Amino acid sequence: MQYRFFFVLLTxxxxxxxxxxxxxxxxxxxxxxxxxxxxxxxxGSPENAKAARYIVRHFKKYGxxxxxxxxxxxxxxxxxxxxxxxxxxxKAANVIGFLDNEAPYTxxxxxxxxxxxxxxxxxxxxxxxxxxxxxxxxxxxSGVAGLLELAxxxxxxxxxxxxxxxxxxxxxxxxxxxxSRYFLNNxxxxxxxxxxxxxxxxxxxxxxxxxxGIGGYGTSNTWPAVFNGLSSTIKFFTDRAGNGxxxxxxxxxxxxxxxxxxxxxxxxxxRPTDDPGKIDASAEEAILRLEINLIENAMQHPKMNFTxxx
Numbered sequence: 090m091q092y093r094f095f096f097v098l099l100t101x102x103x104x105x106x107x108x109x110x111x112x113x114x115x116x117x118x119x120x121x122x123x124x125x126x127x128x129x130x131x132x133g134s135p136e137n138a139k140a141a142r143y144i145v146r147h148f149k150k151y152g153x154x155x156x157x158x159x160x161x162x163x164x165x166x167x168x169x170x171x172x173x174x175x176x177x178x179x180k181a182a183n184v185i186g187f188l189d190n191e192a193p194y195t196x197x198x199x200x201x202x203x204x205x206x207x208x209x210x211x212x213x214x215x216x217x218x219x220x221x222x223x224x225x226x227x228x229x230x231s232g233v234a235g236l237l238e239l240a241x242x243x244x245x246x247x248x249x250x251x252x253x254x255x256x257x258x259x260x261x262x263x264x265x266x267x268x269s270r271y272f273l274n275n276x277x278x279x280x281x282x283x284x285x286x287x288x289x290x291x292x293x294x295x296x297x298x299x300x301x302g303i304g305g306y307g308t309s310n311t312w313p314a315v316f317n318g319l320s321s322t323i324k325f326f327t328d329r330a331g332n333g334x335x336x337x338x339x340x341x342x343x344x345x346x347x348x349x350x351x352x353x354x355x356x357x358x359x360r361p362t363d364d365p366g367k368i369d370a371s372a373e374e375a376i377l378r379l380e381i382n383l384i385e386n387a388m389q390h391p392k393m394n395f396t397x398x399x
Contacts, residue, residue, distance in 0.1 A: 109381075110235075110238035110377035110381075112374045115235075115238060115377075118233065118238075119370070120365050122233055123225055123230040123365045128207060129205055129223040129224060129225060130202065132167050132203045133167065133180055137203055140233075144161075144184045144237070148256065153187060156186065156255065157184070157185045158275075158277065163271070163277065164181070166178055166181065167264050167268075169210050170211075179261075181260035181261045181267065182268075183260055184202070186256045187254070188253060188255075188256070194252055194392045195253040196254050196283075196286075197257060197285070198256050198257070198286075199286060199287070199336055199337075200259070201260070201263070202230075203264075204223055204228060205218075207219070208221045210263070213359055214358065227357070227363050228358065229290050232290050232292055235350075236289060239256070239384075242381060252388050257272065259272070259336050266336055266339050273340065273342075283340075283345050285308075285345065288334070288337035288347060289350045290335035291353075292351060293352065293370070294355050294369060295352045295375075296352065300326050301325045301350060303328070303348055303349070303350055304333070305348040307331065308331040308396060308398060310394065315386045315387045321382065323375040331349070346393045346396075350380065
């Protein structure tokens, strides 16, 4: 009888526990997005569109409401500026899902899903990049995996949070933050309703001597209170600046407080050697649990003000 009672309790508790990010799920997402079959997810490629469909499939699974201009998609035209190629204008899209908690303000969580493709769109650091698959496992399949794990957690944790969530996978980041800038100039949710933005770009190569960097600490005077007493199983450090690194810079330019999570540069950055086998999924799991703690702390505070970092 005691065993049966324990089993019932365990069964009831398991769904909540199961929504926590796990290294296994992170690895699965990264292996899918950064395999050789995906050919580097270059903007405008069939593989980039396939990556977008992968994200849409999971947004649907998690029950997020479409908030693009065409279902979950917000299509736009991206331009390759850094090299001269025949297809310098390319079809691109942001992928946008909304978790409506009937709250007045919304937390934005984002990561870009494009990479350098076959090395023909510029930005590769390989000496002869053309025709080589740039898998972009860390940059930024790791961030998309984080986006999907956080979307699952907040959508399926059986808690009606005091803020809504906008989950966004940005296109054409590698071509100059084009997806996030397009969204901010054509928002599908009023910018004044956004509380803050969390950006994940390259969170898969944790170095315990360095720790995970969190930029944007100076973009609101509420952040120190949010970080106060923050529990973490992983080393981290903060930086005040909010206008560099990734798509967070576009939100900072619109005077929206930001945080930017990253595990730093490495020799495989923007090279064909940025492969899934080099990702530390267990450390990324710890980083995402840190982000959950931080977001839950932030939700105990009123809407944040923006402060410019000098």
